[in-house]
Amino acid sequence: MNIILFGPPGAGKGTQAENITKSFNLYKVSSGDLLRIEVSKKTDLGNEIKSTIEKGALVSDKIINNLIIKILADKKFYNRLIFDGYPRNLDQAKSLNLFVKKYDQKISCVISLNVSKELIIKRILGRQTCTKCGLIFNEYFKPANSENHLCGTKFLVKRSDDNEKTIFKRYKTYLDKTLPILEHYKKLNLLHEIEGKSEIDKIFVEISRIIASLEA
Numbered sequence: 001m002n003i004i005l006f007g008p009p010g011a012g013k014g015t016q017a018e019n020i021t022k023s024f025n026l027y028k029v030s031s032g033d034l035l036r037i038e039v040s041k042k043t044d045l046g047n048e049i050k051s052t053i054e055k056g057a058l059v060s061d062k063i064i065n066n067l068i069i070k071i072l073a074d075k076k077f078y079n080r081l082i083f084d085g086y087p088r089n090l091d092q093a094k095s096l097n098l099f100v101k102k103y104d105q106k107i108s109c110v111i112s113l114n115v116s117k118e119l120i121i122k123r124i125l126g127r128q129t130c131t132k133c134g135l136i137f138n139e140y141f142k143p144a145n146s147e148n149h150l151c152g153t154k155f156l157v158k159r160s161d162d163n164e165k166t167i168f169k170r171y172k173t174y175l176d177k178t179l180p181i182l183e184h185y186k187k188l189n190l191l192h193e194i195e196g197k198s199e200i201d202k203i204f205v206e207i208s209r210i211i212a213s214l215e216a
């Protein structure tokens with residue numbers, strides 16, 4: 001089966017993708033990773049990508065699509081992909097439909113983690129890491145106290161780029177770009193929307209249930 005996973009920044013998509021990959025023996029495909037790998041290989045294409053990124057420009061759909069085709073053509077990954085951060089726009093989604101067909105595969109389902117802006121802001125703004133022991137807390141959802149954390153509060157720090165304006169902008173960009181793609185998959189009867197405000201474990205149980213129903 002091939003699965004596509006969507007979720008705004010801060011929705012825990014990365015964690016879920018990792019869990020799904022392990023539990024269902026899938027291979028994760030993110031366009032960011034594919035680009036990085038190609039750049040590290042120092043191929044002509046890799047060098048082209050590198051200079052595009054260094055210019056601050058977006059890598060073209062054509063390049064991304066070519067990298068995706070390579071993965072789909074690889075027998076090792078046949079029908080066992082989870083796409084994370086791809087497709088990024090409607091054109092890429094439509095191209096992907098054609099590519100999977102060409103390589104005798106299909107998109108089995110599309111899972112979207114839906115999380116409100118308010119919740120994401122709290123999740124990101126509230127995140128605290130202990131510089132001494134490395135534990136991660138959240139002042140809204142999982143506050144550090146004398147029972148769960150022994151180092152005391154003075155080692156707890158927040159990430160500096162986590163300000164509200166940046167988060168809001170990233171969230172809005174995500175919605176603007178993603179809603180048309182979700183709409184597209186909805187019409188194809190592939191879309192499963194999951195309420196992303198539950199605990200990570202509960203969300204994974206729900207995702208597992210959806211994937212298990214596909215295997216049956």
Ligand SMILES: [Zn+2]
Pocket residue numbers: 130131132133134135149150151152155
């Ligand atoms: Zn600590």
